[in-house]
Amino acid sequence: MFWLNTIKNFIKILRQGQTPAQIAGGFALGAAVGIAPVFDPFFHALGYLLLVNFSGLQGLWTSLYNAPIAPLTRFNNTVVMGSFVCGLFLLFPIYFGMKQFVVAYRTHIGSRVERWRVYQLISKSTLMHWYNKIRSLGE
Secondary structure (H helix, E strand, C coil): CHHHHHHHHHHHHHHCCCCHHHHHHHHHHHHHHCCCHHHHHHHHHHHHHHHHHCHHHHHHHHHHHHCCCHHHHCCCCHHHHHHHHHHHHHHHHHHHHHHHHHHHHHHHHHHHHHHCHHHHHHHCCHHHHHHHHHHHHCC
């Protein structure tokens, strides 16, 4: 049920509510923060490259480490540094791609999805009806 509810909420967000820029911004920030641990070996290699192999950055890392708040970010961890850099690098492409997707969904794709037989079966099923009824009791 968790996945059905997640998909339903995602489609609901795409259909109505916020502007495409707001939806894309939230999605991009969530993607930057929630990059899967599957990529940790790559993040480690990138972080190691930045923290150890680029000797020109050693002064910057030393200054940051001696600053009062920067060490709390654990930037000196190779996985943290690598995932941070990847998150920054992917932030804008994900933002602009998602923004275009939201606009396309609202103009073209949404009406097609609602005509899918699977969508109609799931949205009109008694299981989904009961789930929504039980869920609304908690609100």
